[in-house]
Amino acid sequence: MLNTTREVELHMTHSCKEAQFKLSLASIVAIVAMIFATSTSAETSSDAQGVSSDKDAMKEIAKVLGSPTKEVSDSPMNNLKTVELDNGRIVYTTTDGEYAFVGDLYGWNDEKFVNLTVRQKNQALLAMFQSLPAASSINYSPVETTEPDVVYVFTDVDCGYCRLLHEHMPEYHANNIEIRYLAYPRAGIGSKAFNKLVSAWCADDRHDVLARVKNGTAVNAEEYTVADDCSKSVEEHYELGQKIEITGTPTNVLPNGKVIPGFTQADQLKTLIDS
Template identity: 35%
Template sequence: MKQLLVVASVIGLLACSPQGVAQNDSSSFKRQHLERMGFVIESVNDSVIDGVYEVITDQGLVYVTADGETLIGGRLYDITGSEPQNLSEASIREMRRSDIAKVSDEAILYPAENEKYMITVFTDPTCGYCRQLHTNLEQYHKLGISVRYLAWPRSGLQGSAYQQLKTVWCSEDQQAALDAAKNDKRLPAASCDDPVDEHFALGNKFGVRGTPAIVLPSGEMLPGLVPAERLLSMMQNGQ
C-alpha cells in the first residue's frame, strides 16, 4: 500500500509537470544521504520532473530530489494519453541490457543452432518451473532462441540451492553439472571464485522475486515460465 501511495504521488507530480525532459544540473546532486543508507550510486540523470533525478543504484532505479533529501520509490507514468505510459521502463530496460552484457561471459550458455534471439534466465536447480524450462530447451532452440543462465538461489545465499549453484559454476563442464543438478544427480565437489553472489545481487537489482525470471533482448523481464512459441511472438513484436 505504501508503494502504491508513493507511485500515486509521483503520478500526481508528473501530471502537473511540463512536457519534455527537465534540465537539472546533476553535478550539484547531493549523494551523501543515499550513500549513508547503503546505496551504491551508478548514475544520475535528469527525470521528466523538474528538480527530481533518476538515479540508478545497486538496488535498482529510484528517484531523488536535487537536494538529495527525498527519495521517491515506484515508477513514473505519463497519464496524458488514452493509456498510462510507464516512463521508467526504458531506463530500467537499458540498465538490464548493460548489466547483462557485463556478466555475459559468466553465464552458462545453451545456444540454438540457428540463433535469432538470446534470452537470459535467472535459474535455481531446485525450482520446478526452472526444470520444466530446461527439459524443454529443444523447443526454444528449434525456434532460434538461445538460452543463457545466471544463478539466482531462491533461498538466498544459503541452503542447498546456493551450494549447488556454486558447484555448478565451478565445474569443469558447467552444462553437464547444471543438467545433473536439475535432475537431482549428485555433483562432484568443486570450488572456485564463483559469481553466484554477484548474479544473486544482480537479480535483486533487476527486481527478480522468483525463478525462472526471463530477460528478453529488449531488457524486458518476464516472471515465471513462458512457453517457447509465446516467447518468440513477444520478441518478434519488439518486446
C-alpha cells in the same frame, strides 16, 4: 500451514521494502535539492569544490534510499529531474527539490504515448546484464544461427518450473532464443542449493552437471573443482537478483531489458521479445 506462513513472511518482507522506500522519499527531497543547489553555486565557486560537494550529496542519497544513486539527470519534462538508482528504480523530483514521486512518466511519440520510465529502467537493467562476462553464465545457444535473441534466466536447482523450462530448451532454440542461465539459489549463499549450483558452475562439463543437479542426481566430487572465479559467479548472480528484487525462479530478462517472472512457453517468449 507452512506454505501459508511462508506466504505471510514473503508479503511482510515485500511490504517492509516498499514502506522503507516510500519513507525514504521524504529525505531524498532535501538531498536532491542540495545537489542542484550545489550545482548552481558551483558556477560562482571552484569546480573542485562543486564536484566534492556533489559526491558527498550522492553518498547521502545512497544511505537514505538503501541503494546507491547511479545518476541524476534532466527528465523529458521541464522542471523535473530523473534520479536513477543503482538497482534500476527511477525517482522523479522537481528541480527545486521540494517534491518527489515514484511513478510512470509517459511521452507522446509517433502518435502514441510511450512509457518513458519503463523504457529507461529497462535500458538500465539491460546494461547490467550485458556487462556480465559470457563465461560467467551457463549458455545454451541455437546451433543454426549466429545472432540469436539472448534471454538471461535466473535459475535454481530445486525448482519445478526451472526444470520445465530446461526440458523445453529445443523449443527456445527453434525460436532463435539463446538461454543464458544465472545462478539464483533461493535459499541463499551457503545453502545446499548454492553448493549444488557451485558444483555445476565449477564443473568441466557444466551443461551435463547442471542438467543432473536440476533432476536431483548426485554429482561426484571429482567431477568439479571449486575455484574462486566460478563460485564467485554464483554469488554475483545471486546478489544481482537481490539487487533488482526478483521474487522467484525462473525469472527472465529479455533483450530489451524487460523482466518476465515465471516459466514462459517458447512461442510466447518470442512474441514478448518481438513486441
